[in-house]
Amino acid sequence: MEPRVLHNDKPFTLKGFFLQWEWLLVLLFLAVIVLNVNLSDYFWDYDNLRDATMGFLDKAFIVLPMALIIIMEDIDISVGSIVALSSVIMADLYKHGVPMWLAMILCLLVGTACGAINGLLIVKFKELSAVIVTLSTMIIYRGIAYILLEDQSVGKFPAWFKYLGWGYVGGIPFILIAFIVCALLFGVLLHKTKFGRRVYAIGNNPTSSRYSGVRVDLIKVIVFTLAGFMAAVTALFLTSRMGSTRPNIASGYELDVIAMAVLGGISTAGGKGRMLGAVLAVFLIGYLRYGLGLVNVSAQSLLIIIGLLLIVAVMVPKLKLKLKR
Incomplete structure (x- = not known):
């Protein structure tokens, strides 16, 4: 009698491949471009497009x-405050005579410590709950x-510090290259x-994970620590682009970041x-805001549009499940 073999992977089908959420995001992205x-007529202007991309990529690091946090069914609404605190401490240290390179390292350490x-x-x-804890922090x-x-x-x-936010490598914004590298690392x-x-x-x-030997607490600490570190990375790029810092910077970043993740197909349950979906959502929301901003669509209207997109993101998986049933 031959042993029975169990397979975890689902069989590949073209229908299943093209019904993935990421393909819907691609279609939405193309619709936004069109x-x-x-x-x-100014949307395809290279300078405008480049500056707009640099403008929304700082929060994309978070x-x-x-x-990862939402996949674990947790949430972190303190990331915007970590950005502000990391940036303020870096600037305050530099103002009091600490070398800028050392202040930048301490900025990363502060953000990492906050996440930990x-x-x-x-x-x-x-x-x-994670909501209560991170609301407090x-x-x-x-x-x-x-x-x-x-x-x-x-x-x-220092003049060289501006390179983080405004520098280029072969005509490509340095912040875009840095984000692509980070996205690949997190995807892996x-x-x-x-x-x-x-x-x-x-x-x-x-x-079940805990009883299966998974060190749940350790993994959660590591993931939240990573969130703090990436918030500090955002602080470096945001401070570089602005040329200065204040305690109120990055206000509302946490809502934008969560919206991008959820629109990217990261289930709040x-x-x-997938990481690809989150990355696609970053550019979808970023270029939607940029394009509608060119025709003076109000910020309130943009919020309504993004809210409708989030409702679609939540409803579509449930509709797919009902159709299957």
């Missing part, structure tokens, strides 16, 4: 770890930033490693989603 081209604190609090106090981190600078701004950074981490498979397992069933 719409913007018809609305404004989308990468946020995808979030993770430790979440796994230590399991009776508290969001207020604390932003408050510390205001204590350090109050309502003042700090600028006059999520889809090609044991760590990524365990992130999915935790999102599907944390209790946990255990589902």
Whole structure:
């Protein structure tokens, strides 16, 4: 009698391939491009397109770890405050005579520490949801930033520091190259490693994962620490582009980042989603805002449009499930 072999992978079908959420995002992206081209003759202007891309990519770095957090069925709404605190501490250190390169390293360490604190609090106090914990730290981190600078701004950074936000490599913005590299690294981490498979397992069933030997608490701490680190990376690029910093920078970043991740097909129920979808959503929302901004569409109208897209993102998987039934 031949042994029975169980296969985890689903058989490949063209229908299943083209019904993936990422293909819908591609179609939406093409629709946005066509719409913007018809609305404004300035959309394809290289300088405008390049500057717009550099303008929304700073927050895109946080989308990468946020995808992992949401896949684990958690959330982090403190990332915007971590950006502000990291940037403010870097600027304050530089103002008091610390070399800029050292201040940048300390900026990364501050963001990493903030993320680690979030993770430790979440796994230590399991009776508290991630929303409550990160809401608390969001207020604390932003408050510390205001204590350090109050309502003042700090600028006059070295000329070479501007390269992060405004530099080019062969005509390609440096920030775009940096984001692509980070997206590839996070994609490999999520889809090609044991760590990524365990992130999915935790999102599907944390209790079963824990009893299966998965170190759930350690993985959560690592993922939230990564979110803090990438928030500090965002602080470097954002401060470089602005040329100065204030305690109120990156306000609302957490909502934009979560919206990009959810639109990218990352399930808020946990255990589902791909990094490619999150990356596509970054450019979809970014160019939608850029194109509609060229024809003076109000910020409130843009919020309504993005909200409708998020509703579609939540409804489509449920409709697919009903159709299958």
